Amino acid sequence: MTPADLVLTPMGLRFAGRVLPCSIGRGGVVAHKVEGDGGTPAGLHEIVGGFFRPDRLPASAVPAWLTRIGPRDLWSDDVEDPDYNQHVTAPHGYSHEALRRPDPLYDLVLVTDWNWPLAHPGRGSAIFIHEWRAARVPTAGCIALSRSHLLWVAQRIVPGTRLIVPETLAGRGARKARRDLA
Template identity: 60%
Template sequence: MIHSPADLVLTRRGLRFMGRHLPCSIGKGGIRADKREGDGATPVGAHRITGMFYRPDRLAAPQPWAEPIRPGDLWSDESGDPAYNSHVRAPYPASHEALRRADPLYDIVLVTDWNEGGEPGKGSAIFLHQRRRAGYPTEGCVAFARPDLIWLARHVIPGARLIVRR
């Protein structure tokens, strides 16, 4: 596969982007080609960055195209829900994940196109976000130290490819 300088290339060793190496955490289930909801795996493949959310009460917008996370912003993670794997608003009866969190993990969220069509059971909410601490795995997302995530968010463009390799 030919890479452009705008590609984000992820392996178990970290993420390479614009000539920089960014240490990161991946899913506790490893990198898998057969990603399923709840398996904790980061899906292998070429995914696109399709959006960015940020907490305007905690930091400035990293890019003009970033959307503020407002109270009541959620992400549907209930397989079979018509809005599965998409941004929804509270009150929302189906299972969901809050985008506005008390901790800083979702102060910046880069959204990928993983399972953009919402195929039931294929997995949801595969984001790039802040990590808890070095070496602490995610539920399938890719997580970075805050300074690295801010740098990444300031340089990535919509549609950039996130290439995940084993």
């Protein structure tokens, strides 16, 4: 591990000498991720890109390497889709998540390489770092931070930055993991 890594700890997400409160998946940290289990996958993941809502965040507030989210931007979560766990655009005939959401969760999204780019159907999709709904409220498997902390992190990382989710956190139970990460 290096100071440039994002590391999930029982106290929160450690980065650049700080520990930031975060939320994780409702299923806690899991060693064997399955689509829909609500788990945050253990392992070494890289940040491979990201998106932002230009109508909600000025381009000057985010790094230049982030891609603007448009009204047709989606992320496939359908195990039958040949583009499973990929950025796709509407119209799209398979199940998907809209990246342009009515809530602020995806106003800024950092994309990890979990099960990407060569996705194995059923191993999980859309494992992002994004804004939390509220402190301690679990995600569907992502890591979530407050808007101010997410912006602070995004301004200091680049694609290739490592996200480390230690397997030693797996099996702790979602309720205990959420309490520890508050």
